Amino acid sequence: MKPGTTNRITTLFRITYPIIQAGMVWTSGWRLASAVSNAGGLGLIGAGSMYPDVLKTHIQKCKAATAQPFGVNLPLLYPDLEAHIRIIIEEKIPVVFTSAGNPKTWTGILKEAGITVVHVVSSSKFALKAQDAGCDAVVAEGFEAGGHNGREETTSMVLIPLVAEAVQVPVIAAGGIATGPQMLAAFALGAEGVQVGSRFAASEEASCHTAFKNRIINTxxxxxxxxxxxxxxxxxxxxxxxxxxxxxxxxxxxxxxxxxxxxxxxxxxxxxxxxxxxxxxxxxxVAAAIRSVQPAAEIVRDLWTGFQNGLAKLHN
Structure with a gap:
């Protein structure tokens, strides 16, 4: 891909770059989501650490901070899930990423409301189940990823091509991606977009504590x-x-x-x-490769520039 070109992920989410910021608990509030969306990626509000009224506030603040598309990450094991779903539909959120549960339960309801649904998976078996449930894309999240992870312990290098071969919907790679060359490797394996967590946790706009951000960059x-x-x-x-x-x-x-x-x-x-x-x-x-806390817009820019430079090197 070159600047200004599109693929199935940029078209699906109506974004400039196929870069998605992961919806991380205690980290991905409206400031981070809006900053990433304003920079041309897709920002996600992490609903897993939010009560329903807090989620609604973050959604409304994000709407005020960006005119670009953004979404909500929704762990399906959340105890007050129905309230979250109701708020997401009422607020007309265009994109929902689900994880940690059965996508069949809510995908149909979300899609009836006109919402694009993506599910996070750790195996090709679960990717097929997400596709069968009607998901518009899947995130293939490898063993390297932070937070809750698959029991299969399959690395991104192995998982991404297996999932890409198994499904017809677009594949977004996650786990171990914080740089442009790592993004390029994911594309070489069959991904059409990347979901980036740890790199955005060490951003100025992330809602996690400064001490945690400093711990990340010293990992x-x-x-x-x-x-x-x-x-x-x-x-x-x-x-x-x-x-x-x-x-x-x-x-x-x-x-x-x-x-x-x-x-x-x-x-x-x-x-x-x-x-x-x-x-x-x-x-x-991938925290071991992160050495600075940066504005989210710079992170998006660096990812895309590194991706393009790596692609040019391969063509030389």
Whole structure:
């Protein structure tokens, strides 16, 4: 793709660049979503950490901050899901990304309201189920990704081409993508867009705590690990909470014991309140390649410029 050209993802979302900002809990509020959309990508509000009234406020503020399309990321395991769905439909949100649940349950209802629906998957089997449910595209999220992750532990390099071969709908790659060359690699594997999380978590507009952003840009190789596999697998930065969970897992702790340790508000404590030792710090492996906190518009620009420069090098 060259500047000004289109593909199925840019056409589907009516955006300039096939770059989607992931809807991350405690990180992706209206400021980040509107900044990414204003820069030509697709910004997503992360509804997973929001009560319904908070989600409505973020949607309305995002509308005031951008005239460009934006969407909402909706984890299907959220307890007050019906209220979120109602607000999304009432506010005429054009795009919804769903995750962590069965897409059959809500895709039809969302599409009846004229909403474009995308589902996040960790295997080609689930990609086919999302396509059968009527999703307009799928996100193939590899094992490298931060936050909640697939139990299959399939890396992006393996997953993206498997999903692209299995489905006819457009594939968006996620997991391990923070630079233009990484975006180019995803396209070479069959993706038509990328969903970027960790790189945007370290942006000026991200709603997470400054201490968490600074921890991201000081992350090294091997500083994250997929944890809490008996509950819902989640990739975490290694801190005191991670070490406590790891010790319990090595002792063969049952899910109830792990849930007791996790408690309530652990992710908020870490990512939003900045407790770097006792909080749950969700981030991807690619944090090791992130070295600065930048405005979201610069991140979009750098991704696209790096993608184009890498493509030109391959043609030389």
């Amino acid at each position: 090294g190789e091997g500083d994250t690990e997929l944890s809490l596999k008996q509950l819902t697998p989640v990739r975490l930065l290694k801190n005191d909470f991670y070490r406590q969970a790891k010790a319990l897992e090595l002792k063969g702790a049952d899910p109830a014991t792990l849930l007791e340790l996790l408690g309530r508000g652990r992710a908020k404590k870490g990512m939003f309140e900045g407790d770097l030792e006792n909080g749950e710090l969700e981030i991807g492996q």
